[in-house]
Amino acid sequence: MDADAVGTAGLDIESCYRAVKSRDRRFDGVFYTAVSTTGIYCRPSCPARTPAYANVTFHRSAAAAQAAGYRACKRCLPDATPGSPDWDVAATAAGRAMRLIADGVVDREGVDGLARRVGYTSRHLSRILAAELGAGPLALARARRAQTARVLIETTSLTYAEIAFAAGFSSVRQFNDTVREVYAATPTELRGRRGGGRASTGSVTMRLAVRTPFAGRALLDFLAHHLVPGVEVAGPGWYARTLDLPHGPGTVRLALGDEPQEGQTALVTASYELTDLRDTAAAVERTRRLLDADCDPLAIAAHFAGDPVIGPLARRHPGLRVPGQVDGDEVAIRTVIGQQVSVAGACTVTGRLVAAHGRPVASAVPGLTHLFPDAATLAEVDPASLPMPRSRGRALVALAGALAAGAVALDRGPDRAAVREALLSLPGIGPWTADYVAMRALADPDVFLPTDVGVRNALTGLGHDPVTVVGRAAEWRPWRSYALMHLWNTLMPPTAATVQTVPTVWAGTEEA
CATH class of the missing domain: 3.30.310.20 (DNA-3-methyladenine glycosylase AlkA, N-terminal domain)
Structure with missing residues (x-):
């Protein structure tokens, strides 16, 4: 089955059923199979006997299957699948909203807060989600809470009250009712079947x-x-x-x-x-x-299979990922610090920034001592006090101010093109920085950095002419971010037994 057979506007029923018959795991999380005779929904790769074609319907989300009255399969745990890759490839409003819902935005800020981040009215966003994913934001958030609750029930020894509030439920009763409805089992039955865990509070x-x-x-x-x-x-x-x-x-x-x-x-x-x-x-x-x-x-591997440059690298390192982020603001600030300096130099300077302006934390992991400084704190710093050239210090403080004020939002809610435009309007932010931030912070799979020093070094080291290869980089669309990572990966040293200081391998280029 062609991975493009399942479109964003609807589901190709014949293609979905072929995927179910072949138990194709590539589509786990892309759609869900509901079986009318059993009242359950499954992931496409469920090992159970393939249901008859007349008895199945297909749904874009677990929430849509739940809203249609189906319970999660206890064998394949369909709610535990990875999310759809379409959310990042197409980056539609629905995909961006799903990332924010998974982060708990609906629980913290409500549907209005979610809609505000994506740039729509709550009514219009609800219509978009219902059309593309088969469920509205409240149902999608409820499905996410149920999944979090199940994982905590089965892997920790937290009390049920602790799990209820950890998962985002407003009450223990709501938690109990949802678990029973979604999994056809009580929390006690779920914990008994899986055996529980050993974790304690926190x-x-x-x-x-x-x-x-x-x-x-x-x-x-x-x-x-x-x-x-x-x-x-x-x-x-x-x-x-x-x-x-x-x-x-x-x-x-x-x-x-x-x-x-x-x-x-x-x-x-x-x-x-x-x-x-x-x-x-x-x-x-x-x-x-x-x-x-x-x-x-x-x-991604299939796309690069015949390419003379990336093809051999992809076969050598199957499943290479684009490292993402736990905080978009942090990625942007670290990127500005790293302009025109070595990786080792950037890490050293950033460490000084953390020690001076980061919030101290207590951790059982040796070496973890601070949170990365937040944008509001850095926006108040005197650029002259920063351990970097004055122009870059001004760029960093200006970026922090824009992030703190909400003029630039890197939470994956806004449209990527709008974010890039906002970044480029700031002093000291050029295409290399804006595109690197898009790749790491916004999960754009199709970023390429033609002026990057590392790209040229990697291609030269592989025996290719950088000018010729960069000139045809458009052939790698829509996965140019992964092509970039394959090139950079040829320069990456292995993780040392004790990681302290990192050597210089490459550095990006950017406007001062």
């Missing part, structure tokens, strides 16, 4: 679904190469960092390794320490952004 360990193949080691190498002291630490097979969450600080530690099984779903273990358990959903969603968990690596 500590949550769960496994995050990612599509495979998953080049976890390459992702770790990139993150370890760009560590900011105080905010991030890494070692063989793991990465950890602080999180600035809506209700308080937290930390996450990720176990990262390669998961090469094609067409399957891998599980990345994430261990959280949270000041407030209400931030569970937000912490999970932001970690998934960092992992680029919802991308479709098989579609």
Whole structure:
């Protein structure tokens, strides 16, 4: 089945049924199969016997299946699938809204707050979501709360009251009713079936679904190469960092390794320490952004299969991800700091900024000492006091002011083109910075940086003429961000046994 057969405006029923018959895992999270004779809905790859064509309907979201009266399959756990890659590829209003709903915006700010971030009225956004995903924002948020609750029930020993509020429910009764309706089981029955976990209040360990193949080691190498002291630490097979969450600080530690099984779903273990358990959903969603968990690596690999430059690299490192972010503002500020300096130099300067202006946090992970400074704090800093050239200091403070005032929003809600235009209007922000921010902060899969020093170094090292290859980079659309990562990956050193200072490999170029 062609991955493009399922469109954004509707579902091709014949193609969906072929995917179900072949148990095609690529479509887990893209659509859901509801079976009228059993009253349950499943992921396309569910190992149960394929239902008769006459007995199935297909839904764009778990919330739509639930709204139609179906319960989640207890065998394939359809609510635990990665999100649809279409949300980032097309970046429609519905896809952008889904990212914000997963972050808990509806629970914190209501439907009006969600609509405001996406740039629509609440009524119009509700119509868009109903048309594209089969459910409105409240139903989509409810489905997300139910999934978070199930994970916490099955993987922690938190009390049910703690789980209810951690998942975003307004009451224990609402939590109990929703769990019974969605899973046809009580919270006690869910915990009994899975055995529960060992976590205590404030500590949550769960496994995050990612599509495979998953080049976890390459992702770790990139993150370890760009560590900011105080905010991030890494070692063989793991990465950890602080999180600035809506209700308080937290930390996450990720176990990262390669998961090469094609067409399957891998599980990345994430261990959280949270000041407030209400931030569970937000912490999970932001970690998934960092992992680029919802991308479709098989579609990307197929696109590069015949390319003489990227094809061999893609076969060497299947499932390479574009590292995302846990905070868009942080990515933008770090990008400005890194203009025209080495990676090592940028990390050192950023570490000084963190020590001077970041909020101290207590963490059980050695080396995690501060949150990254927020935009409002940096907007008040005297540019002359920053450890960087005066022009770059002014650019950083101006950017922080725009972020703090809401003139630039990097929460993945607004339209990408509008965000890029807003960034380019700021002093000291040029195309390289704006596009790098779009790739990392906005999850744009189709960014290429033709002036980047690393691109030229990588192509030269591979024996290609940079001018010729860059001139035909349009052939890599719509996955140019992944082509860029494959080139950069050839320059990345492996994660050291003890990560402290990183060597210089490449640096981007940008207007001063």
